[in-house]
Amino acid sequence: MYHLLLALWIAGCSWLVAASAAAACAAVDFAAMPLPQSDHRPEVQALLATYPDLILSQDGNAVSRDGKDWLPLGEDREITAKQALVDAAPLDQFLQAYPLGTSPASLAERRTPYFDPGRFRNAKLFEMLWFSSEAEARASLVGVPFTGLSGATVTVTSHRGVDCQLRAVIAGLQGASENVRAVFSAPGGGFNWRRISGTDRLSAHSYGIAIDLDPELGGYWRWSWAVEGRVGDYDNRIPPEVIDAFETYGFIWGGKWHHFDGMHFEYRPELILHSRISARMR
Ligand SMILES: [Zn+2]
Numbered sequence: 001m002y003h004l005l006l007a008l009w010i011a012g013c014s015w016l017v018a019a020s021a022a023a024a025c026a027a028v029d030f031a032a033m034p035l036p037q038s039d040h041r042p043e044v045q046a047l048l049a050t051y052p053d054l055i056l057s058q059d060g061n062a063v064s065r066d067g068k069d070w071l072p073l074g075e076d077r078e079i080t081a082k083q084a085l086v087d088a089a090p091l092d093q094f095l096q097a098y099p100l101g102t103s104p105a106s107l108a109e110r111r112t113p114y115f116d117p118g119r120f121r122n123a124k125l126f127e128m129l130w131f132s133s134e135a136e137a138r139a140s141l142v143g144v145p146f147t148g149l150s151g152a153t154v155t156v157t158s159h160r161g162v163d164c165q166l167r168a169v170i171a172g173l174q175g176a177s178e179n180v181r182a183v184f185s186a187p188g189g190g191f192n193w194r195r196i197s198g199t200d201r202l203s204a205h206s207y208g209i210a211i212d213l214d215p216e217l218g219g220y221w222r223w224s225w226a227v228e229g230r231v232g233d234y235d236n237r238i239p240p241e242v243i244d245a246f247e248t249y250g251f252i253w254g255g256k257w258h259h260f261d262g263m264h265f266e267y268r269p270e271l272i273l274h275s276r277i278s279a280r281m282r
Helices: 002-012 042-050 082-084 092-094 103-113 124-128 134-138 159-172 177-183 242-247 269-281
Strands: 016-018 025-028 062-064 139-143 153-159 208-212 251-252 264-267
Touching: 002 251, 025 159, 042 092, 042 269, 062 124, 092 269, 139 159, 139 269, 153 159, 159 242, 159 251, 159 264
Parallel strands: none
Antiparallel strands: 016 025, 139 153, 208 264, 251 264
């Protein structure tokens, strides 16, 4: 009975979409998901709606998963983007609204130095949401084939349905043009327990929530002649429909960062939802 009710409920939610005929997997469409209605600040609304197992403290200033281990969200404070790169409280992760879509205006925001929405990460929150050890992350991994686009497979976590979200991206691009398929042909990889190049901070790849498409086509600021904080234009060859498909299913694109990482897509649905909530408030 429970399963029947669940099936009926899912059928009534058009923003939950079957990502693959082969796998019983219902992905969340974050572009269509109804926005939360609450009095909490937009950052908190976005976190609670995208990670429903998070509990908010009575005073609204901390989150927990078990009701015992509480993580302060941080305070309203003036912090520069440069500081936030190394010292982000959970709320600081939302310092800059990630620009949704592929209009010229949303692609142009990265021209501002240190406009890097998504590069601000609080390690404790990531531990709470994802993993605190490599072994824990490894135990959750699955391969997701780029069926219909290329013969390649990338490894991501199955925690919180990230694999299902990625399958939905792939399913949404079926029948796409040759230049779309090309960026999936030689992916740079998915899971990789490692530090971000040039820093001591864990990369999002460590949690199995990020994938790199073709490094040749993506581009990465550290591999160019760019100087940190003064990165100019770059030759993006990731087609807009790829960016849109990823954003729909909760992945942000590193090609929108001043310090661009054009091959990089990262599962950060809280940033997608936060942008939608912020747009509603304007
Ligand atoms: Zn990457």
